[in-house]
Amino acid sequence: MKIVVIYYSRSGTTKKMAEIIYDELKNNKADVDIFPVSEIKPEQLLEYKGIIIGSPTYYGTLSGEMKTFIDLTVSFHGKLDGKAGGAFSSAANLAGGNETTILSIIEAMLIHGMITQGDSKGDHYGPVAVTTVDQRCETNCRRFAQRFISLVEKLA
Amino acid sequence: MKIVVIYYSRSGTTKKMAEIIYDELKNNKADVDIFPVSEIKPEQLLEYKGIIIGSPTYYGTLSGEMKTFIDLTVSFHGKLDGKAGGAFSSAANLAGGNETTILSIIEAMLIHGMITQGDSKGDHYGPVAVTTVDQRCETNCRRFAQRFISLVEKLA
Amino acid sequence: MKIVVIYYSRSGTTKKMAEIIYDELKNNKADVDIFPVSEIKPEQLLEYKGIIIGSPTYYGTLSGEMKTFIDLTVSFHGKLDGKAGGAFSSAANLAGGNETTILSIIEAMLIHGMITQGDSKGDHYGPVAVTTVDQRCETNCRRFAQRFISLVEKLA
């Protein structure tokens, strides 16, 4: 049940979210790796059952670096079909594009034929930080990680 | 493994898609029901493991009738969490809002904590008819139904 | 330069936002009307140069009542082309669908051929209340109203 957390972060906020999610996945005995997007090759995605991607909110969608990474996955298009996917984002402002950024990642996952789950209680599309990783955000990141493990287990 | 197909249709195109999806689900031995949205009560959703919703493309999102139905599900918010969801749409024109209509249904499902899957080969977010239910559309509807059964089985 | 503010509100939060926007439009000498969606007929939209629509965040898109109203505008499709449009939303939670709700209204406006403007400083897609109409929200509503007047004036 291998899971990977991939993030792009300039200010450090998205990285901090990634680390909390990674920590909670490990706490729950998942076999998990974590990479900044610059240190993973697209083909490595094939090894994992679950893929979690985080990006800051840049103009309403995922960062150019993360999008460039996703675009390269076209070389093995179809091979991620059926894997579990999840997304998270950090933003400078409330109502500043965090939801559309998460959805831009989810759209890519759906086009890959991946499987994703929302949350009826926490941040619905995926965890979001506004300005900073406060307690609310950390709780949502941990909750997201726990639910993601359940999803990957169900799909195994 | 009960599945329900719910649709709203005025011209008959969305209904035709719903019937093809229903037919393919039955062909594959699913225990499946089909309802126009006017003939099902929101609470009935609780009986099903998989929920498929289809709407014509009206101004880029699901029809008012279907949205009103979904809004009523708030009375048991949280109880659809973990169920499988899928969406389809018919549209009068290419680039006329069919993708955003499907996503408007998927967004509601994610907010309910439901689980959805895209398709790396067929219509990526869900099957779409443009103007009419042609062979391309029928193929995509049948493919969608087959994949949906697999998803529901995995989650069982 | 007639402008209309239309809202749907159950808890009163969206209504409060609508009234602030209305107030600021009036303060700036706009000829403005305000209606709950139940008290305006779709055809009345034809009288206005600018149309502002607000809805609570219900499952990630505009409320069924507002969507039903918008669906009815199909009877004069094409006649809103070139008018100015803006949207706002209230939500129970941060990351709970407020952005996608605003975009669901903007998508309808674009399909009508309407003209819309984001904001590089305030809430980018349109003003948002989270839980309550706090000072942040009021400031964004007033800023939105001022910018909307400028847009309508430019298009006159």
Next chain:
Amino acid sequence: MKIVVIYYSRSGTTKKMAEIIYDELKNNKADVDIFPVSEIKPEQLLEYKGIIIGSPTYYGTLSGEMKTFIDLTVSFHGKLDGKAGGAFSSAANLAGGNETTILSIIEAMLIHGMITQGDSKGDHYGPVAVTTVDQRCETNCRRFAQRFISLVEKLA
């Protein structure tokens, strides 16, 4: 009334659309430039009253190259506020993400405070090619260019 058309194209389809839009803008006496995204610096956007951006549909949003270009505009965030914006996209398949790609560009424009217009008759969010630039697509591109000039003129 300077307008710029910026595109990213690998297969040539988006480039062909860009050239048709450019041609129609020139036919209508606009002062227009055209650049592949690799040959324009972000700061050059400041010279133009109207900005049109085209991208192929890669996993449901604009290409990584175009997104990276847009991300760089943050260095003069706020200075595009009030300019006119439009978007177009090419896609390999119907229902393959073309609408969400156009919206990903429009979302960036709204976050910049730009002004955009849909179309009640043509491709609603912006012109789309599916597989190839056929007559339908060319007509929509020319119509889009004509309407874009009107928008820029109104805002002047």
